Amino acid sequence: QVQLVESGGGLVQPGGSLRLSCAASGFTFSRYFMSWYRQAPGKEREFVAGISSHGGFRNYADSVKGRFTISRDNAKNTVSLQMNSLKPEDTAVYYCNTEERIRPPGYWGQGTQVTVSS
Secondary structure: OOEEEEEOOEEEOOOOOEEEEEEEEOOOHHHOOEEEEEEOOOOOOEEEEEEOOOOOOEEEOOOOOOOEEEEEEOOOOEEEEEEOOOOHHHOEEEEEEEOOOOOOOOOOOOOEEEEEOO
């Protein structure tokens, strides 16, 4: 079944960079849209970025446009999120996920914590 393992989070100063990775298994990765989401304390989980099955289409939340870049490697079944010019408001747990039609209802990985603070 679908399994997603996020990594790469940490503590970074404002203006810094981090690169998150998500390793996927249990489904034919190259066939499906992949997305990154985040959830800050006390807030709803929100969409951050998405990428089509072969990378030809990408979309971003307005709050991260121009700072974050999503990419994927279908040979390695991974999706990444390069985060530059980080701001304190980017602090959250970051999750990747695939299309709702193939993932178990309510499934999310463990996420990776990103903290932006001086």
